[in-house]
Amino acid sequence: MIQIKEVVKTYPARDGGSVVTALDGVTLTINRGDIFGIVGYSGAGKSTLLRLINGLEMPTKGEVIVDGKEISRLKERELRQARQKIGMIFQHFHLLWSRTVRENVAFPLEVAGLPKEQIRKRVDQLLERVGLAERADAYPSQLSGGQKQRVGIARALANEPDILLCDEATSALDPETTASILQLLKEIHREMGITLVLITHEMSVVRQICNKMAVMENGRVVETGMVSSIFSQPQQALTKQFVKELQPSTQGDDTSGEVVELPLGDADKLVALAKEHGIRFSVVSGAIAGEQDDCLRVRVDGTEAQMQAVRQVLCGGERAC
Amino acid sequence: MLTGIDWNQVSVALGETLYMVSISTLFTALLGIPLGVMLTVSDRGYFWENMWVQRTLGTIVNIFRAVPFIVLVLFLFPVAEFLVGTTLGPTAATVPLIAGAAPFYARMVETALREIDRGVIEAAQAMGASRLNIIWKVLLPEAMPAIVSGLTVTCVSLISFSAMAGIVGGGGLGDAAFRYGFQSFNDGMLYICGLLLVVMVQLIQMVGDWLVRRLDKR
Incomplete structure (x- = not known):
């Protein structure tokens, strides 16, 4: 445009x-x-x-x-x-x-x-x-x-x-x-x-x-x-x-870990991961604003091994969508 | 005090003054407004920028404003012959009156237009308005109260200038006050002509103020 x-x-x-x-x-x-x-x-x-x-x-x-x-x-x-x-x-x-x-x-x-x-x-x-x-x-x-x-x-x-x-x-x-x-x-x-x-x-x-x-x-x-x-x-x-x-008062633990993006449709994979590896994650943002942005961002915090598993399952990197 | 007044002379003089002032006010507006618009829109940063036009017009306007009115009167009576076919009477007097007042009024119009927020002009451009659109639909209506109050001021000074032009052959109340009153030791004529001029100024100012109040929506 x-x-x-x-x-x-x-x-x-x-x-x-x-x-x-x-x-x-x-x-x-x-x-x-x-x-x-x-x-x-x-x-x-x-x-x-x-x-x-x-x-x-x-x-x-x-x-x-x-x-x-x-x-x-x-x-x-x-x-x-x-x-x-x-x-x-x-x-x-x-x-x-x-x-x-x-x-x-x-x-x-x-x-x-x-x-x-x-x-x-x-x-x-x-x-x-x-x-x-x-x-x-x-x-x-x-x-x-x-x-x-x-x-x-x-x-x-x-x-x-x-x-x-x-x-x-x-x-x-x-x-x-x-x-x-x-x-x-x-x-x-x-x-x-x-x-x-x-x-x-x-x-x-x-x-x-x-x-x-x-x-x-x-x-x-x-x-x-x-x-x-x-x-x-x-x-x-x-x-x-x-x-x-x-955000003058950002909570401390909100900035630890790593933010991972995944398509909204893959949310169930994330849940499975969390169960399997005992990973803690919190949703940072997720909007359904049309096709361009049905993207879920989660903050994942864990050991290096756990993070590895996360990366493997979820489209392998940052800003995947 | 009001003895020895020749009412016939007074009414003729009043008619001449009204004639001179109305004709010259009309033409002052007809010349001064476009001139003021051109002076503004051709200036740097405006939408019809043309520094050559701006400087040339500005110089001409300044020359006319710099020449004392009485000199203008003497210089322009020959021009009046060329333009209106006579060098005597109220019609001839309108020529120097307009030449003196129009440049003065053009500057007042220019000031009025410059008061308009540049953002409003930008908004009109953003809506796809042409340059003439902006002049007709934005500049003139937005500045109308100031344009009218400027014309009121100009009209009042035209009354006093018309008295001066009258003495050198234009006729009117100023001429009557001078010749039939002052020079003839007729105080009644002097006072009545003066009084009529004061009343005219008052009336014009009142009408002008009323119009401005009606136009001003700020």
Whole structure:
């Protein structure tokens, strides 16, 4: 769905400063239907990376391919059409305060040139979906942060996009509102099969909603993979730090032993092993999120001989699925 | 105090002032708003970046703003002959009035447009809006309260400028106050013309403020 290949993005020097490198050779693939989280501290380049996908930023080097089309090669008109199929929501919502909720949601439909009658119908549908039907004629200044973001989501979904980009979409919201917005995004993902790409500095957001993730630092992707495996086995120092931030009180015995992955279907083998060799294991994570991720992760603790047996029976290594 | 007033002269003068101010306000808006839009969108980092256009327009605007209004009046009366076919009367006076006010107002429009959060423009681009879409559907509506309040301020200064233009041949209340009042030692004429100008300013400011309040949804 989205392929980012060897992308470098630099900004020219200004006012006697030096050239700024925002992205330094980023390669990333995001599949259709993924909920892909990109985490990093501010200045890591995640915002630039997100803006490559809808062509708000163009790569200095490398290519960005969305739905088979290379974004930087599109003519202006084609780019505008492509953007109508890529929704985007923002930390500060960026609604038009001179327009009512209804008119805000109508904006992308007007831009797409739909007839008035159709716009009205579609807007009603969208507002119904995000739970704001009764606030249709309010102005953004009369709404709470969570409601504003719901308007943002309705607006982003207006042209039935294939991709939804979320730029720190919950960072300006309190925890409860964040949870409800994430819930809404999850539901929309399930209903529409939309591909979600979100950038955030909050690991909790990634854990709540994403299936895959990338960690960025200094314009590079330092680690990428399934969320569950990164959380259970962070490789890089930065990733470990992020994971630790989320779980300040990790229990001691949770980190001993080794994490093994196996297809969900092989769970019975594991049980047999445990009985036979007296191995203790605990489930780290297991999600049935569609075919891509029916994967069970268990932490196994035992003697070297026991571990050997485990490895032999279970697909022979780490990250087997 | 109000003796010796020639109401006929007053009403003619009032008509001339209203005429000068309304025509020049209209054309100031018609020129100033597009100019302000161009100054903004052609600037660095905006979606129609063109530094050549930006600098050229900026320089022209600054030249017109730097020239004292009275000099503009003297310089532009010949131009008025070319444009409107006369160098006398209120119609001729509108030419220097517009030339003085439009660049001034363009800068006010520019300031109003720059106040708009860049993120909102980015959001519109992300939705596939064209550059004209962004100007018509985002920039102008979002900045409308400031554009209107700027026009109110400009209109008020056009009233005082019209009095000045009047003295050098434009007619209007300023001219009447000066000629029939001051020079003829007729205090009544002087006061009534002054009073009418004050009332006009008050009314325009009130209407402008009311409009801005209605437009402002922030």
